[in-house]
Amino acid sequence: MASIDIANIQKSYGSHPVLHDVDLAIRDGEFVVLVGPSGCGKSTLLRMIAGLESVTAGEIRIAGKRVNELAPKDRDIAMVFQSYALYPHMSVARNMSYSLRLRKTPKGKILQVVAGAAAKLGLEPLLERRPRALSGGQRQRVAMGRAIVRQPKAFLFDEPLSNLDARLREQMRAEIKKLHKDLGATSIYVTHDQIEAMTLADRIVAMNAGVVQQVGSPLDLYDRPANLFVAGFIGSPGMNFFEGRYHAGERPRLEIAGGVGIPLETPAPIAEGDFTTLGIRPEHVVLAGHGPETLLANVDLVEPTGFGIILHLSLGGSSFKAFTHERSFLTASGTVPVRFPDHSLHFFGQDGKRI
Amino acid sequence: MRAKPLLVTIAHRLAILAYIAFALFPLFWLLKVAVTPNDLLYSEGIRLWPSRASLEHFDFVLRHSAFPVFFRNSLIVSGSTAVVVTVLASLSGYALSRFRFRGKYWLVTLMLLTQMFPLVMLVAPIFKILSPMGLTNSLTGLVIVYSAFNVPFATFLMQSFFDGIPRDLEEAAMIDGATQFVAFRQIILPLTLPGIAATLGFVFTAAWSELLFALMLISGNEQATFPVGLLSFVSKFSVDFGQMMAAGVLALIPACLFFLLIQRYLVQGLTAGAVKG
Numbered sequence: 001m002a003s004i005d006i007a008n009i010q011k012s013y014g015s016h017p018v019l020h021d022v023d024l025a026i027r028d029g030e031f032v033v034l035v036g037p038s039g040c041g042k043s044t045l046l047r048m049i050a051g052l053e054s055v056t057a058g059e060i061r062i063a064g065k066r067v068n069e070l071a072p073k074d075r076d077i078a079m080v081f082q083s084y085a086l087y088p089h090m091s092v093a094r095n096m097s098y099s100l101r102l103r104k105t106p107k108g109k110i111l112q113v114v115a116g117a118a119a120k121l122g123l124e125p126l127l128e129r130r131p132r133a134l135s136g137g138q139r140q141r142v143a144m145g146r147a148i149v150r151q152p153k154a155f156l157f158d159e160p161l162s163n164l165d166a167r168l169r170e171q172m173r174a175e176i177k178k179l180h181k182d183l184g185a186t187s188i189y190v191t192h193d194q195i196e197a198m199t200l201a202d203r204i205v206a207m208n209a210g211v212v213q214q215v216g217s218p219l220d221l222y223d224r225p226a227n228l229f230v231a232g233f234i235g236s237p238g239m240n241f242f243e244g245r246y247h248a249g250e251r252p253r254l255e256i257a258g259g260v261g262i263p264l265e266t267p268a269p270i271a272e273g274d275f276t277t278l279g280i281r282p283e284h285v286v287l288a289g290h291g292p293e294t295l296l297a298n299v300d301l302v303e304p305t306g307f308g309i310i311l312h313l314s315l316g317g318s319s320f321k322a323f324t325h326e327r328s329f330l331t332a333s334g335t336v337p338v339r340f341p342d343h344s345l346h347f348f349g350q351d352g353k354r355i
Numbered sequence: 356m357r358a359k360p361l362l363v364t365i366a367h368r369l370a371i372l373a374y375i376a377f378a379l380f381p382l383f384w385l386l387k388v389a390v391t392p393n394d395l396l397y398s399e400g401i402r403l404w405p406s407r408a409s410l411e412h413f414d415f416v417l418r419h420s421a422f423p424v425f426f427r428n429s430l431i432v433s434g435s436t437a438v439v440v441t442v443l444a445s446l447s448g449y450a451l452s453r454f455r456f457r458g459k460y461w462l463v464t465l466m467l468l469t470q471m472f473p474l475v476m477l478v479a480p481i482f483k484i485l486s487p488m489g490l491t492n493s494l495t496g497l498v499i500v501y502s503a504f505n506v507p508f509a510t511f512l513m514q515s516f517f518d519g520i521p522r523d524l525e526e527a528a529m530i531d532g533a534t535q536f537v538a539f540r541q542i543i544l545p546l547t548l549p550g551i552a553a554t555l556g557f558v559f560t561a562a563w564s565e566l567l568f569a570l571m572l573i574s575g576n577e578q579a580t581f582p583v584g585l586l587s588f589v590s591k592f593s594v595d596f597g598q599m600m601a602a603g604v605l606a607l608i609p610a611c612l613f614f615l616l617i618q619r620y621l622v623q624g625l626t627a628g629a630v631k632g
Contacts, residue, residue: 052526072529079530085523089545099531146531 002063002153002186003028004049009058011044011210018044019210022058026188031180033189035197036207036233042190043158045207049188050156051075062153073102078147079156082163084139086131086146093118093127096145117145120179137168144176148183157189161196173199194234198222206230228352231279237310239346240285240320242278246270251293254278258316263293265342269355276355277348282310284344285322287329289337296335297322304330313338382607389413389600396597412601421576422602425584430609432494432580433562436501440509440558441551443502448513449539453522466507474504478571491572497580500572501562509554516550517543552617560610581606 004026011019019041026032034042047053049060051072060067067075078099086095093114094101100110118124121141131139140160147155157176161169177200180187191197197204198218206213206221206229214226225231231239244256246268253261254268254276262278270276300319301312309329311322313336322338329336347355388396389412391405399405416422450456451463481500482491490496520543528538544551566582573579576587581602588599 050526050530052529071534072526073532073534077530079527081523081527083521083523085521085527087524087528087542098528102532102537146527150531 004154004186004188005059005061005064006045006049007059007061009045009048009060010056011041011048011053012056017210019048019056022212024205024212024215026186029184029186031187031189031200031202032205033191033197033201033203034205034207035191035194036213038192039209040207041210042192042205042207046079046156046158046188046190049154050077050079076153077156078150078152078154079158080140080143080147080160082159084131084143084163086139086142088131091128091130092123092134092142092145095131095142096149099146099150113149114145117149120148120182121145121175136164137172140164140168140172141175144179148179152185154186154188157187157191159191160189161191161193169196176200194236198234204234206233208233224354225279225346226354228277228279228348231346231348231354235281237282237321237323239279239281241348242315242318242320244276244278246272246274246276248272256316257318260295260316260318262295262315262340264340264345268345268347270347275350277352278340279346279348280320280340280344282321282323284341285320286339286341287311287322287324287326287336288339294337295339297338298335299332302330302332311336385600385603385607388596389604391597393597412597413605416598416601416605420598420602421579421587422581422584422605424576425579425581425602426605428494428578429563429581429606432497432501433559433609435494435498436505436562437555437559439498439502440505441513441554443506444509444513444554445544445547445551447506447510449517449543451510451514452517453525466510469504469507474567478567481568482571485572492574492578494578496572497569500568501558501565505558505561509558512554512557513547513550516547516553520546556614556617559613563606563610 004024006022006024006026009019009022010017022041022045024032034045036042044053048055049062051067051070051074055068062075062077087098090098096114096117097110100113105113114127115124118127121144123138123141123145126134126138126142131142134142140163143160160176161172164172173196176189180200189196189200201218203215204218204221205215208229214221214230216224221230221234225234225239228241232241242254242256242262244254244262247253247255247261248267248270249272252264252267254264255261268276295315297313297315297320299311300314303310303312308323308325309327311324311329311332313320313322315338349355387404390408390410391399392407392409392411395405395407451459485491485496485500488496490499524542524546525533525535525538528542529535533541564582565580569580569583570586573583576584579587585599585602585606588595588602
């Protein structure tokens, strides 16, 4: 187990930069999730830590030791690939023991470690099978088994659940979390799925276009997104945004498109007349009246999910969503009253940063 | 609904049958002439099978001609060429498939360029080069020339097989603790066995049936390969078709055996199950 320090890391392919100055300190035993849309550089960063991509500038340290120039095999890390990357010509047991055999571990010890890992992952009946005779979930487990037999300094996961169906993904997600609890190993996990990020991470690193947008605990990112990107990326359905001009005064409000004024209960920390983006999560929209200034939103679409109902609404041409557990809204039509409580509002400046 | 597919199936099978008959007929004729005794060869007219078949030509070829020597020479030359070319092509094909290096584009172009010239043009210069080194009239010389001409194509062939193997596999091996070469040897190479078999087979047959260079670089029966040796059945006044065909049938045997040995790899998809499938 070890800490991983990433200092001012840059990566370019030719003259095309893909990672800009990434700084990240990962503590011993921490579970860090790199999350972002495809092409944001999260996988590249992971592969640089693994030693599969060269580092253009900056320094990576594992357990305090600079590893920039080390080959993957000398970094003592394990990685789980999205494609599983099992060796097709080896049995499950030999797949799992390959790293140990390369290190000339004594046979008895190998048997013992593989048996231990197989027991932990429920792979005992499959040990003599070839990968092609396994289901997707089983292959995924073997890939994890291959990673844990060696007790490496850190685990790297590259979108390990992307190839599984939804139910299996949920199950494996819980297993990974349990495994991390058991082993307490430093883990870096790459995903584009914000739910995986929220459920697994001790800390999330949200990335976009090669730049780290925010680092924090899952609830930090959910409650206090640092900018519009994080606000929109974390949470499902995504946060609603209204762009408009702020009017202070007796009854502060936000003037949005279509001449609609969204009343604010308390003054916002914004100068009179400034343009701003207001964000509110669908689950925080209150579907009820608000005294004399009740806003009425048009109901465009009703999506029942079973768990709740997603209402597609619009205010003066700006569409937004609201999430409710109230089943009476299943038959909502025409207009509904809406209210945006102050404590769930997020304000973003014109540069996209949180105010 | 059932009648039409049946008709289509029959037509389909008939077409295949016709093709097979067409493709294999020369081989059948080879066998037919080989078992026809000399006295019946010209006297019976055109028949599908002689009225009396005998193995006398085979007996003669094996016991009284230099054919066993030709055969051994061919086996040595083709086998060595196949092994040398496959080893070189595996390494270079892997490099072309996996590495980015300076001059790669030019190297590939150059290799393609070598495939563009008719070999006849090169006979004289190659003779000039090999002669002072004592490599004419030698099996080693032939192996060198055949290898040189087969490596480019075999490299491209191997490269396409390596391209078909996911990079994740060797990356996983390298993280597991292997160097790139160990990953190549223990993970990638076993998965490329079908490709290696195909390359071996291709090069072996190419060298086995090569005539031009063998004819130009070899003189005398001692070092002659089997295609050259076949010409020795042509004498000034006659062609001994029976013995020539018998030698031809015998020469087919190693090629057939070779393909029997490797056909299991040719048809096997070994990479199934490596990545999500």
